[in-house]
Amino acid sequence: MTEPTSNAAGGIQYVPYNRLCLSSLNVRKKAPTGIEALAETIGEKGLMQNLVVHEMKGRAKLPKLGVCAGQRRLAALDLLVEQGRITKDYEVPVLIVSQGEAVAASLIENREREAMHLADECVAFRLLTEEGKSVAHIAALFAVPDIAVRRALKIANLAPSLLDLLRDDRLDYDQAKVLALSDDHATQERVWGDAINKWQRRPAELRAALTHAEVNASENALARFVGLDAYETAGGRVRRDLFSDDANAGYLEDAELLHRLATQRLIELSQAVGNEGWGWIETRTRYEATEILRLGRIGSNTRKPTKAEEAELATLNATRDAAQAELDAYYDEDCEPDEERGERLEAAATAATISVDQYAERFETYDPEDMKQAGAYVYLDDEGRVCIERGLVRRETASTTQAGAAHTCSANATRVPKERPLHSEKLCKRLTAHRTAAVQIELVQQPTVALAVLMQRMIPVVFAEVYGRSNIDSAVKIDVHTTRDALVSNADDMAGSVAWLALEGEREKWSRMLPRRVADLLPWLLEQGEDVLSNLFAFCVAATVDGISSADRPHAVNEISNTLAVDLSRYWKPTRSGYFEHVAKDLIAAVVGESVSPQAASEVRGMKKDAAAEAAELRMTDSGWLPEVLRNREVPERVTYGYHEDDEGGDDENGDAAAEADQVSEAQASPGEEEVEPY
Incomplete structure (x- = not known):
């Protein structure tokens, strides 16, 4: 021809x-x-x-x-x-x-x-290939790159009905590119037909509908770590994205195979770390900040680097500082943001920081005996890079070592650290103050529950002969004191809380209704109807609820919260001042990665602490995410002392109760045990 x-x-x-x-x-x-x-x-x-x-x-x-x-x-x-x-x-x-x-x-x-029109041009390219013309021939004939021809052929492979929509400008090019990810006309038409609302026809939403069970190779850390070649060699299929300039663009159809390949390779890499003499090695396919931050660490020594190592480290530090300075200058620019440039600078700064950290690890040494009680985590970061955390101590290991230290006076006993809590005492009090305010305003609206809560606190005291000497672990204080001042003193952002504003509105309403003199209070109450009394009663009980705690542990306020089915996400939002500026940057990145995306977490990790806290607030304010302290809905275990009579009494039962009381008394006298508050 x-x-x-x-x-x-x-x-x-x-x-x-x-x-x-x-x-x-x-x-x-x-x-x-x-x-x-x-x-x-x-x-x-x-x-x-x-x-x-x-x-x-x-x-x-x-x-x-x-x-x-x-x-x-x-x-x-x-x-x-x-x-x-x-x-x-x-x-x-x-x-x-x-x-x-x-x-x-x-x-x-x-x-x-x-x-x-784009649709006609793409179909024309397809007709030329059907006549026997090669992609290279068509590209040369029209002086365009091969990839432009391949992309046109992808568009031409859309279902005829979709091509008609494209010609009529009822389907734009960006939408067509996404639909062309599938070669099946029925799938293309189904995804487009299911997108009834305008927002569902955004390219990102169409892409999610087409690839909901697949892994985005250009963004997924495991895909970057394993590599597309290794994945395909193992039999995995890749849905290629011709419309992306990323060499790894595509969607992996077998997420299970990808995870298995990544795990196998991590285990192989961890064997070399295990040969260093650690007591245990754990591998993770992602950075588990909440898990690692809870672990203790053994002490280490840092050897002096050689002159050659000092020079190399100085070069790496200079590269890191220059990359960070360039990134900071970009953030300080007062002009339209260049997303591509920003991502490139962030990636360079992060890579330079990691290079310094990894090089510095060679100077850190550990005592061989300590290493037997500790271990290391081998994991992947958000970019698919292998990272190693050494010198970690598990909770059970630390407890065992501490118990042994009580009987010996070895110098090594001081090396075992106490488990570090995820949140500080101050932050726990701040968060649980918000929890308390939320429970209070919910309780205000449930007079019957408020009555039950108060009666639950009073009855064991009034009927001591029935309930014996019980430890009354209750969120309501029977000596009647409000927690209003405590809420404000422990959470300086309380004034903006939805729960606080509602509570103060209720307080102002009742303050206007109540008589000014205490002597007039009882006569006034006797004149009120049942509705006024029950609602006022509910507010007063709610005002005594005290759920503030210095640690993340089971609390009696959760029993009320669970009864009322309180949704704490309605009352607390993850803001910069309320949470992010009070925790480490690693935890900020972990939270963003959990709630937004690994890519967003990677961006946050490359920022300074203040910028990271601000970025996290922008991404997560309306996410509904709650920290562990507020997700914890556990109720403390009830502890009872002395005699407790069930359905039938008897001497044996009294004897058992007395023995139980003696055991509890001994437990209270034992050193190191947590004291139980008397009621």
Whole structure:
């Protein structure tokens, strides 16, 4: 098959208008525009540019000539004939080409004239491939990169109904690119048809619908760690994304295989770490900040680096400082943000910091005996890089070592650290103050529950002969004191709390209704109806609830909270001042990674602490996320002392109760045990 030439089949010829018809090989399918203006020009000046035609198959002795290039000019001639301005024997200049050359001629002609619609151009590329033209040949013919041709062929593979929508501009290019990720027309049409609302037709939402069970290779840490080649070698399938410039762009269909490959490789890498002499090694496919931060650490020594190592470390430090300075300068610029540049600078700063940290690890040494009681975590960060945390001590190991230290006076006993809590005492009090306010305002609206809560506190005291000496672990203080001042003193952001504002509104309402003198209070109460008394009673009980705690542990206020089904996310939001500036940056990144995305966590990890806290607030204020302290809904175990009579009394039972009381007394006298508050 020959390529079209400037003089195919003998050059320009003149044929009568009535021999012309529109060819099915004309790649322009969208109706042409501006025909009236073009007809006026032809009517006044004549047809100055030829049409490109090919012979149509038929039984006529003089075959029709199909116009494969020049659809707008043919439409203008049709209009002139209808208007009677030219006759059907009007001589039209044409270039006759073979049928095999028609598609290429039409495509070349249309690209050089009025811009073709994207859908028509893509379909034309597909027609050329169906005629046997290679991607490279088409790319060379139209002076475009191979990837542009491949992308056009992807668009051309859309279902015909979707191509029609694209031609009519009811489906835009970005949406088409996403739908083209699937080669199945039924799937394409289903995803588009299911997207009823406008927001569901955003490219990101369409992509999620198509790839909901697949792994985004360009963003997933495991995919970066394993590599697409290793994944495909193991039999995994990849849905390639031709419209991304990322070399790893695509979607992995077998998440289980990917996780298995990553775990196997991590285990292999961890063996070398285990040979260092650690008591245990754990591998994780992601950074578990809450898990690692709870562990203790053994002490270490730092050896002095050699001169060569000092010089190399100085170079790495200089590179890190320069990268961070460039990133800080970018943040300080007062101009339109350049997202691509920002991501590049953040990645460079993070990589430089990691390089310094990894190089510095070679100078850290541990006592061999301590190493036997400690271990290391081998995990992947958000970029798929292998990281190692050494010198970690588990809770049970620390407890065992501490117990042994009570009987020995070895110097090593001081090396075992106390388990570090995830949140400080001050932050726990801040968070639980908000929890208390939330429970109070919910209790205000439930007088019956408020009555039950108070009675639960009073009855064991009044009926001591029934309940014995019980430790009354209650959130309500029977000596009647409010927790209003405690809420404000422990949480300086309480004034903006939804629960606090509602509570203060209730307080102001009742303050206006109550008599000014205490002597008038009882007569006033006796005059009130049942509704007023029950609602006032509920507010007063709620005001005595005390759920503030200095640690994340089971609390009696949770029993009330669970009864009321309090949704704490309605009353507390993760803000910079209320949470993020009070925790470590690693924990901020872990929280963002859990609630937003690994990519967002990676961005936060590359920022300074203040910027990271601010960024986390922007991403998470309305996420509904709660810290562990507020997610903890456990209730303390009830402890009972002395005699407790069940359905039937007896001497044996009294004896058992007395023995139990003695055991408890001994437990209270034992050193190191937590004291139990008397009621």
